[in-house]
Amino acid sequence: MQHNSIVRRYLWTMLILGVGCSPGASEKTDILVDLTLTPSPPVVGNTQMSLKLATSDGTPVDGAEVRLEGNMNHAGMKPSFAELQEAEPGRYLGTLNFTMGGDWFILVTAKTPDGQTVQQKVDVPGVKTR
Amino acid sequence: MITKAEGRPSRDGQRAPRQRTMSLDLLRLPILGRFLCWRYSRIALQVPVFFLSLIMIAHAFWGPQLAPKNLAALLTWVHFRGLVVLVILLSGNLFCMACPFMLPRDIARRLFSPRWRWPRMLRNKWPAIGLFVLVLFAYELFDLWSDPWWTGMLIVTYFAGALIVDSLFRQASFCKYLCPIGQFNFLSSTLAPLEVAVRDIHICSECQTKDCIRGVRAAIDTELKTPSGGQLPIVQRGCELALFQPRKVDNLDCTFCLDCVYACPYDNVGILTRLPAEQLAVSGPRSGIGTIEHRFDFTVLATVFTFGALLNAFAMISPVYALEQWIAERTGLRVEWPILMAMFAVALILEPAMLLGIAAAVSRSVARTSDSLLTTINRFARSLVPIGFGVWLAHYGFHFFTGFLTVIPIAQNAALQSFGWPLLGEPQWAWGGLPESIVFPLECGFMGLGLLGSWRVSWAIAHQLSPGRVWSCFAPWALLHLLLFLSALWIMTQPMDMRGTFLGG
Numbered sequence: 001m002q003h004n005s006i007v008r009r010y011l012w013t014m015l016i017l018g019v020g021c022s023p024g025a026s027e028k029t030d031i032l033v034d035l036t037l038t039p040s041p042p043v044v045g046n047t048q049m050s051l052k053l054a055t056s057d058g059t060p061v062d063g064a065e066v067r068l069e070g071n072m073n074h075a076g077m078k079p080s081f082a083e084l085q086e087a088e089p090g091r092y093l094g095t096l097n098f099t100m101g102g103d104w105f106i107l108v109t110a111k112t113p114d115g116q117t118v119q120q121k122v123d124v125p126g127v128k129t130r
Numbered sequence: 131m132i133t134k135a136e137g138r139p140s141r142d143g144q145r146a147p148r149q150r151t152m153s154l155d156l157l158r159l160p161i162l163g164r165f166l167c168w169r170y171s172r173i174a175l176q177v178p179v180f181f182l183s184l185i186m187i188a189h190a191f192w193g194p195q196l197a198p199k200n201l202a203a204l205l206t207w208v209h210f211r212g213l214v215v216l217v218i219l220l221s222g223n224l225f226c227m228a229c230p231f232m233l234p235r236d237i238a239r240r241l242f243s244p245r246w247r248w249p250r251m252l253r254n255k256w257p258a259i260g261l262f263v264l265v266l267f268a269y270e271l272f273d274l275w276s277d278p279w280w281t282g283m284l285i286v287t288y289f290a291g292a293l294i295v296d297s298l299f300r301q302a303s304f305c306k307y308l309c310p311i312g313q314f315n316f317l318s319s320t321l322a323p324l325e326v327a328v329r330d331i332h333i334c335s336e337c338q339t340k341d342c343i344r345g346v347r348a349a350i351d352t353e354l355k356t357p358s359g360g361q362l363p364i365v366q367r368g369c370e371l372a373l374f375q376p377r378k379v380d381n382l383d384c385t386f387c388l389d390c391v392y393a394c395p396y397d398n399v400g401i402l403t404r405l406p407a408e409q410l411a412v413s414g415p416r417s418g419i420g421t422i423e424h425r426f427d428f429t430v431l432a433t434v435f436t437f438g439a440l441l442n443a444f445a446m447i448s449p450v451y452a453l454e455q456w457i458a459e460r461t462g463l464r465v466e467w468p469i470l471m472a473m474f475a476v477a478l479i480l481e482p483a484m485l486l487g488i489a490a491a492v493s494r495s496v497a498r499t500s501d502s503l504l505t506t507i508n509r510f511a512r513s514l515v516p517i518g519f520g521v522w523l524a525h526y527g528f529h530f531f532t533g534f535l536t537v538i539p540i541a542q543n544a545a546l547q548s549f550g551w552p553l554l555g556e557p558q559w560a561w562g563g564l565p566e567s568i569v570f571p572l573e574c575g576f577m578g579l580g581l582l583g584s585w586r587v588s589w590a591i592a593h594q595l596s597p598g599r600v601w602s603c604f605a606p607w608a609l610l611h612l613l614l615f616l617s618a619l620w621i622m623t624q625p626m627d628m629r630g631t632f633l634g635g
Contacts, residue, residue: 044625069559071198073276076208076533078562079198101448101627103276105196121196129448129625 030056033108033120043128044098051084051092053110053118060090061112069107070096070124101129155400156324157391166401169366169392173236175228183230183285189544190282200278202285204533204540207275212530214311215318215523219576222324222401223315226305226385231292235304238297248303255313255427259434262310263478266438270445271470302370305385312385314522317435319381321406321519321583326384326391326399327375333398334376342375342390342399343368366393369418375399377417380409407583410512411590422512426504429511433482436518440618441477443525447624485610486511492606497596509595510607513588517611520580521618524573528622531569535561573622577615584611 031053038048049068053061066084071077080099084092098104104124111117157163165171182205190202197203214225274280288311295304305312328334345368347361367389369375375390391399415421422428444450450473457469490506499506539557546552585608592603 071196073197073273074207075197075200075204075275076529076536076563077198078533078536079559081559101625126451129627 031061031110031112031116031118032056033110033118033122035106035108035122037124041126041128042098042104042124044101044130046095046097049082049084049094049096049106051094051108051110053090053092053112061110062086062089063113064092065111066092066094067109068094068096069109070098070104071107072100073103073105098124098127101127103127153402153404155329155402157400166388167391172227172387173233175224176230176233179228180230180233183289187282187285190278190285193278193544194547195278197276197278198536199540199543200281201537201540201544202281203275203278204537206281206285208529208533209537211526212534214315215519215526216530218315218318218322219519219523220323222322223319223381223384223386226312226315227387229305229385231288231309232305234289234293235296238293242297244296244298244300246299248299248301248307252307254307254425255431257308258310258313259427259431261308262313262431262434262438263474265310266442267470267474269442271467301372302385306371306383313431314435316382316384317432317515318519318522319384320410320515322381323403323406324401325381325404325409326386326388327378327402327404329398329400329402331376333396337376337396339395340374341366341368341393341395343372345389346393346395368393372418374417377415379412379416379419382416382422383418407516407587410515410587411594413509413591413594423505423509426508429508432511432514432518433486434478436514436521436614437478437482439518439521439525440614440621441474443521443618443621444477446525446626447621448627449624451627485613489606489610493592493595493603496599496602496606497592499595501595506595510588510591513584513591513607513611514614516583516587517577517580517614517618520577520583521614523576523580524618524622527576528566528569528573530563531572532563532566534563536563570622574619577618577622581611581615 032055034052034054036050036052038050051066051068053064053066055061063086066086068082068084070080070082077100080097082094082096084094087093096106104127106122106124108120108122109117110119155163157167165174168174186202186205189200193200193202197207217224268274272280274284291308292304295308296302345364346366348363348365369390370387371383371385373383373390375394378384386401388401391401413421413423419425419428453473454466454469457472458464461469463469486507487503490503490510493510494501494503494506501509538561539559542552542554542557545554546557585604588607588611589600589604592600592607596603
């Protein structure tokens with residue numbers, strides 16, 4: 001009986017772990033994200049990030065908190081983070097450090113003043129080594 | 131301390147009695163020894179690894195499909211690979227000992243016994259070599275390192291494969307003839323400082339029952355029902371990989387299951403310390419394996435192991451993409467697999483055939499031996515294993531040392547997403563591992579040790595082949611090992627460039 005209980009608990013934990021970690025956590029909004037990297041294609045080191053946030057009708061979204069998380073597509077690497085500052089309405093600037101050559105992706109998280117959270121994954125393939 | 135007196139290689143690698151070697155026996159140690167002598171110690175090691183595998187499978191299929199955020203991808207490609215080679219370097223083939231794939235198989239075998247013997251024509255390393263190359267190829271083609279779902283599928287396939295094969299075929303057919311990880315571990319553990327070996331060979335010479343290989347059957351006076359065949363049931367397995375302890379040489383094909391330890395009625399099998407690579411140069415028949423220098427499949431296995439190490443490391447640096455791009459432009463190919471296949475053919479067939487052929491031709495002519503070219507290659511192929519292992523160590527060690535702490539934030543993140551609160555604390559994303567400036571000297575050290583090991587083994591083989599012209603016979607192989615070492619060193623000095631999209635990227 002005790003063994004059955006342990007097994008049942010384990011399976012529940014597995015289920016919770018699995019369901020809880022389901023991908024697609026981003027919320028559906030009508031906000032569009034446009035990320036530009038300079039230089040492009042990017043090279044290893046600090047890269048300028050320019051992010052535009054706008055509604056589907058083109059209205060800039062200002063006053064948002066924008067955070068970038070850069071990861072390599074290979075496991076075992078520390079991510080790089082950047083907080084972008086608003087340079088003009090709807091346009092946010094900052095620097096992200098690509099620590100190694102290869103394929104990266106950037107997770108964009110933007111919290112708008114009205115409480116919406118925009119999350120988007122932007123692929124950055126082929127960051128070049130110097 | 132144990133004194134071993136027989137069956138060890140002499141200085142020139144011949145299998146003959148030699149000076150007594152003092153060995154430490156792990157099974158004689160106070161706590162560890164008692165644990166390992168416990169009959170269920172293997173299961174005690176397998177169970178946690180099995181449940182960890184289930185967590186990895188769950189996270190692979192239902193967790194975030196981003197490799198750096200996924201436990202399956204991280205633990206498989208960073209921690210598991212790194213720990214396997216490091217544990218073998220420091221102790222022995224402990225992964226096979228704690229192998230989770232054998233747990234469901236052992237449970238299934240309690241329910242029914244397999245009926246068939248593994249087909250005679252497949253009782254060699256060819257199926258495992260094919261699977262080993264297939265895994266290396268799939269790893270590059272499908273970028274398994276960046277794909278949690280396929281990593282999960284690989285683990286599930288492994289469980290299913292081991293279960294099905296060993297449910298149909300007797301003994302440890304999956305481990306001995308199919309498992310690519312097993313072959314990797316068997317070859318690597320020839321460099322390990324520990325070996326499951328006989329304590330006193332004289333006791334074995336008087337043994338009548340040979341339980342270490344036959345297994346222990348139930349006593350005749352028990353009330354156990356005998357099967358229809360009339361034989362009493364086996365209560366303790368003997369070696370399922372056909373390694374007869376008194377004639378066993380080295381760790382090849384040994385899974386450290388310790389069945390022989392539990393089966394021996396004289397308590398005469400231990401886990402003994404020894405000099406790594408000491409027995410690679412031993413010539414002559416080996417129990418359960420045969421004469422290694424007559425087995426071309428072992429030559430190919432050692433070659434694929436070594437040149438595969440270079441290829442696998444080469445695939446993570448920038449020049450490989452330039453090369454692929456160049457081939458694509460020249461041939462007009464827009465798909466990766468034929469280009470990758472051509473690179474594999476060059477790296478694993480053409481290049482080794484050419485290099486080993488030249489080295490063998492030179493040493494054969496110097497030694498003035500009647501051996502054929504292939505026999506000479508078969509003799510010396512074993513000397514590739516240490517440098518190959520050194521390159522695997524450098525490569526996997528790099529990933530492990532630079533990223534071993536990343537498991538903490540990923541586990542914290544998984545718990546946070548699962549339970550909605552930071553059960554394991556807030557994810558500490560800044561945790562990574564050692565800086566590359568520290569890891570690089572370690573990589574060089576691993577490869578340097580591998581080079582020395584290869585030289586030591588090839589020297590012993592050259593001594594066997596041509597005692598009067600050892601230097602001349604040794605030199606071409608020493609140059610080959612040096613060439614492999616320098617190639618690996620060049621690869622390790624290149625900036626890493628992990629890409630999966632060479633044509634699109």
